[in-house]
Amino acid sequence: MTSLNASLVRGAVTSPFKRAGQPGATLPADRLTRPAAPLAPGPLAAYSRMCGFAESGPVPLTYPHVLAFPLAMRLMTGRSFPLPVVGLVHTWIEIAPHRAVQPTESLELAVYADGLTPHRRGTEVTMVTEARVGAELAWESRSGYLSRHGTTDTTASERSAPAAGDLPAVAEWRLPGDLGRRYGAVSGDRNPIHLYPLTARLFGFPRAIAHGMWTVARCLAEAENPAGIRSVRAEFRAPVLLPATVTYAAAPSGAAFALRGADGGRVHLAGTLSRDSP
Numbered sequence: 001m002t003s004l005n006a007s008l009v010r011g012a013v014t015s016p017f018k019r020a021g022q023p024g025a026t027l028p029a030d031r032l033t034r035p036a037a038p039l040a041p042g043p044l045a046a047y048s049r050m051c052g053f054a055e056s057g058p059v060p061l062t063y064p065h066v067l068a069f070p071l072a073m074r075l076m077t078g079r080s081f082p083l084p085v086v087g088l089v090h091t092w093i094e095i096a097p098h099r100a101v102q103p104t105e106s107l108e109l110a111v112y113a114d115g116l117t118p119h120r121r122g123t124e125v126t127m128v129t130e131a132r133v134g135a136e137l138a139w140e141s142r143s144g145y146l147s148r149h150g151t152t153d154t155t156a157s158e159r160s161a162p163a164a165g166d167l168p169a170v171a172e173w174r175l176p177g178d179l180g181r182r183y184g185a186v187s188g189d190r191n192p193i194h195l196y197p198l199t200a201r202l203f204g205f206p207r208a209i210a211h212g213m214w215t216v217a218r219c220l221a222e223a224e225n226p227a228g229i230r231s232v233r234a235e236f237r238a239p240v241l242l243p244a245t246v247t248y249a250a251a252p253s254g255a256a257f258a259l260r261g262a263d264g265g266r267v268h269l270a271g272t273l274s275r276d277s278p
Contacts, residue, residue, distance in 0.1 A: 004069065004070040004073055004188045004189065004190075005188075005190065007070065007073035007074050007076075007077045008073070008190070008191065010077040011073070011076070011077040011084075011085035011086055012086060014077055014079065014084070014085070015084035015085055015086035015087070016084070018081075018082065018083060018084040019084075019149075020082070020083050020084060020122055020123050020147035020148075020149045021122065021123055021147075021149045021150070021151060022082065025082040025083075025116060025123075026082065026116075027081070027082065027113040027114075027115070027116060027125065028075065028078060028080040028081055028113060029112075030075060030078070030080075030112065031110055031111070031112040032071045032072075032074060032075050032110065032111050032112070033071070033108065033109065033110045033111075034067075034068070034071060034108065034109040034110075035108060036106040036107060036108040036132075036133075036134075037106055037107065037108075038104075038105075038106045039059065039067075039103055039104075039105070039106075039107065041103065043186065044059065044063065044103060046185075046186045047060065047063060047066065047186045047187065048060055050182060050183055050186045050187075050214070051214060051217040051218050051221050052217075052218050052221035052222065053217070053221045053226065057227060058100035058101060058102060058103075058227045059100075059101040059102065059103055060217065060220075060221070060226070061095060061097060061217075061220050061226055061229060061232065062095065062213060062216060062217040062220065063101075064101065064107065064109065064129065064131040064139045064141070065093070065095070065129055065141050065143075065213065066187050066188070066189075066213065067107065067109060067131075068109040068110075068111050068129045068131070069187075069188070069189065070188065071109060071110075071111040071129075072111045072127050072129065072143075073085070075111055075112070075113060075127075076088070076113075076125075076127070076145070081113070082116070083123065083125055083145075083147040084147065086203075087147065087148065087203075088145045088146070088147055089145065089146045089147075089148065089236075090143060090144070090145055090212050090213075090236055091124065091144045091145065091146045091235070091236055092143065092144045092233065092234065092235045092236065093141060093142070093143045093144075093213075093216065093232075093233070093234050093236075094141060094142045094143075094231070094232065094233045095139075095140075095141045095231070095232040096139070096140050096141070096230070096231050096232075097138070097139045097229070097230065098136075098137055098138055098139060098140070099138055100227050101131065101133070101138050101139055105133050105138075106133065107131045107132070107133065107138075108131070108132040108133075109129070109130070109131055109132075110129070110130045110132070111127065111128065111129050111130075112127075112128055113125055113126070113127055113128075114126045114127070114128045114142070118151065119146055119151075120151065121146060121148050121151070122146055122147050122148040122149040122150075122151060123146070123147050123149065123151075124144050124145065124146045124147075125144070125145050125147070126142055126143070126144055127142070127143045127144075127145060128140065128141070128142050129141045129142075129143070167249035167250060167251055167256060167257070167258050168249060168250070168251075168252070169247045169248070169249050169260075169264070170222070170248050170249055170250050171222060171247070171248045172245060172246070172247050172248075172262060173218070173245070173246050173247075173248060174243070174244075174245050175210060175240065175242055175243055175244045175245070175246060176242070176243050177207075177208065177242045177243040178242075179210055179214070179242055179243075180193075180194030180195055180208045180209070180210060180211060180242060181194070181195055181196075183210075183211050183214045184211070187211070187213070187214075189211060189213070191211075193205055193208065193209055194208055194209060194210070194211055195208055196208055205239065205241070206241065207241045207242055208241075208242045209239040209240060209241055209242065210239070210240040210242055210244070212236040212239075212269070215236075215240060215259050215268060215269050216232075216234045216236075216269060216271065218248075218259075219234075219248060219257050219258075219259055219269065219271065220232065220273075222248055222250075222257075223250065223254060223257065223273070224254055225275075228275045228276050229273050229274070229275055230274050230275055230276055231273060231274045232271060232272075232273045233271060233272050233273075234269055234270070234271035235269065235270050235271065236268075236269055237267050237268060237269060237270060238266055238267065238268050239268070240259070240268050244261075244262075245261075245262040246259050246260065246261060246262060246268065247259070247260045247261070247262055247264065254273070254275070255272060255273060255274070256270075256271065256272050256273075257270075257271050257272075257273070258270045258271070
């Protein structure tokens with residue numbers, strides 16, 4: 001977690017010297033890795049409780065992303081990374097667990113950048129995370145991060161997001177104002193926008209906002225048999241200002257889910273998933 005905090009500071013220092021949208025920008029070819037290491041039981045249990053997962057059984061579907069996030073931040077705050085990390089918005093994530101990861105297994109983690117894409121609101125970078133057990137690729141994810149800037153590229157487009165407005169409500173959650181601080185304590189992600197109203201206002205938010213990765217983790221924990229999920233795609237559509245009351249909604253088939261405002265209007269998160277064949 002120390003490396004993640006250091007990356008947040010480095011990002012604040014280096015971001016003013018970077019300009020998104022520069023012609024000919026290239027991504028670093030670096031592949032950052034963390035050697036295989038066992039999972040610490042205490043932090044894993046704390047994360048599971050925080051997100052609503054069972055504390056027994058396989059590792060939560062989103063946990064390898066959290067473990068590897070310090071590597072991603074180190075790469076994105078490096079000098080050769082072309083986008084400023086301050087203001088970078090996590091827009092979507094795809095997760096593909098090739099099999100269930102067990103808490104007793106040691107994971108080798110790797111992160112690399114896999115392309116810059118024009119977006120109607122700026123430039124989007126795709127980051128790839130891999131988790132291996134020995135030589136086996138057990139889990140991987142792809143995430144989109146948007147750097148917003150002016151653009152005249154009329155051909156750039158956003159990815160099509162899953163429909164979410166008509167999904168039936170399943171549960172209502174009341175999120176406390178300190179949710180960002182509590183999740184930051186178990187994930188290591190103490191980005192100021194998630195901590196206090198004052199620190200969030202420095203970055204243009206009226207109040208602290210919930211971590212996007214907490215929202216998707218909480219939705220997946222609520223899904224029936226999370227261990228049977230074989231692919232997930234989630235779109236982060238609008239921040240959740242804390243404190244808040246939100247509604248978790250899901251299709252009867254379980255193939256689509258969403259997180260909406262309590263009034264059913266604003267969609268914060270929309271996703272789809274697939275499962276093992278019966």
